[in-house]
Amino acid sequence: MSELPDNPISATVDFAREGVQHGFLKLPYSRDDSAWGAVMIPVTVIQRGEGRTALLTGGNHGDEYEGPVALSKLAQSLSAKDVSGRLIIVPFMNTPAFHAGRRTSPIDKGNLNRSFPGKPDGTVTEKIADYFTRTLLPLADIVLDIHSGGRTLDFLPFAACHVLPDKQQQAQCEAGMRAFNAPYSMRMLELDAGAMYDTAAERQGKVFVTTELGGGGSSTARSVAIAERGVRNLLVHAGILDGEVQLAPSIMLDMPDGDCFIASEHDGLLEMCRDLGDNVEQGEVIARVYDATRSGAASVEYRAARSGLLAARHFPGLVRCGDTIAVIADVLN
Numbered sequence: 350m351s352e353l354p355d356n357p358i359s360a361t362v363d364f365a366r367e368g369v370q371h372g373f374l375k376l377p378y379s380r381d382d383s384a385w386g387a388v389m390i391p392v393t394v395i396q397r398g399e400g401r402t403a404l405l406t407g408g409n410h411g412d413e414y415e416g417p418v419a420l421s422k423l424a425q426s427l428s429a430k431d432v433s434g435r436l437i438i439v440p441f442m443n444t445p446a447f448h449a450g451r452r453t454s455p456i457d458k459g460n461l462n463r464s465f466p467g468k469p470d471g472t473v474t475e476k477i478a479d480y481f482t483r484t485l486l487p488l489a490d491i492v493l494d495i496h497s498g499g500r501t502l503d504f505l506p507f508a509a510c511h512v513l514p515d516k517q518q519q520a521q522c523e524a525g526m527r528a529f530n531a532p533y534s535m536r537m538l539e540l541d542a543g544a545m546y547d548t549a550a551e552r553q554g555k556v557f558v559t560t561e562l563g564g565g566g567s568s569t570a571r572s573v574a575i576a577e578r579g580v581r582n583l584l585v586h587a588g589i590l591d592g593e594v595q596l597a598p599s600i601m602l603d604m605p606d607g608d609c610f611i612a613s614e615h616d617g618l619l620e621m622c623r624d625l626g627d628n629v630e631q632g633e634v635i636a637r638v639y640d641a642t643r644s645g646a647a648s649v650e651y652r653a654a655r656s657g658l659l660a661a662r663h664f665p666g667l668v669r670c671g672d673t674i675a676v677i678a679d680v681l682n
């Protein structure tokens with residue numbers, strides 16, 4: 350592989366320095382309204398002594414809020430004496446998307462979580478991805494990326510890990526997922542994993558945990574509490590914070606194959622016939638889609654291809670052909 354150019358992002362923090370630092374990842378972005386301007390991505394580094402490094406991110410998609418809220422609170426509340434090792438906290442990973450309240454960047458339409466490993470001389474979004482791939486991920490032992498459904502999906506609150514070729518690494522990721530201890534824990538199948546942050550972290554051998562903690566383009570008191578508790582639990586599990594991992598019952602879920610996904614083949618008005626957390630039987634009607642251009646036409650029925658738990662759903666009341674209507678997961682315990 351040819352040598353890649355340096356990434357143009359510079360950090361205003363020193364990742365090797367002890368103590369608490371709040372600063373920015375500064376990405377030059379020359380544009381019409383700011384000739385020598387920059388995208389300023391907030392970052393907090395907290396370090397004390399030797400130990401492991403956790404890289405914590407929210408706002409990878411800009412319309413998901415549990416991670417940004419929980420990580421903003423963590424960055425503001427921790428002092429160096431609370432930490433053994435190092436925390437790198439980036440609450441608004443795709444900062445332009447976050448400020449726009451959108452999944453993707455308004456600058457280049459980039460979906461950060463489909464832009465890895467990134468390019469140092471690519472778009473703004475690809476430059477952010479490259480900086481994580483080549484600068485931040487190599488510093489980390491444990492990587493937590495907090496997601497939820499955004500404006501178009503809603504999820505049962507779960508922490509997740511993936512099936513990995515390295516079974517020892519998979520076991521460490523699963524242990525991290527269990528320590529996060531969301532009400533549900535998912536062995537997650539990705540339909541399009543190649544360019545995800547998850548995959549970049551896992552390929553570097555990191556202990557990687559992700560989440561889906563709700564959705565609909567906002568957060569709730571309950572979903573934020575799950576995020577805060579999960580982050581602390583994971584950091585205690587990693588030996589970076591003192592204390593005990595607080596474990597409550599968590600229902601184990603699995604997505605064994607593509608049958609879990611129900612996709613719409615019609616545009617129209619969505620009627621969900623089952624809600625998140627409901628047990629559904631194979632063949633049962635999960636949703637109906639109505640032609641919204643006329644009255645009196647028969648609706649189209651969408652049925653469960655498998656039995657299980659309704660773990661995700663399309664959030665808006667209107668649906669388009671190709672949208673995911675629902676995800677049905679297997680219950681393992």
Ligand SMILES: [Zn+2]
Binds near residue numbers: 409410496497
């Ligand atoms: Zn997301």
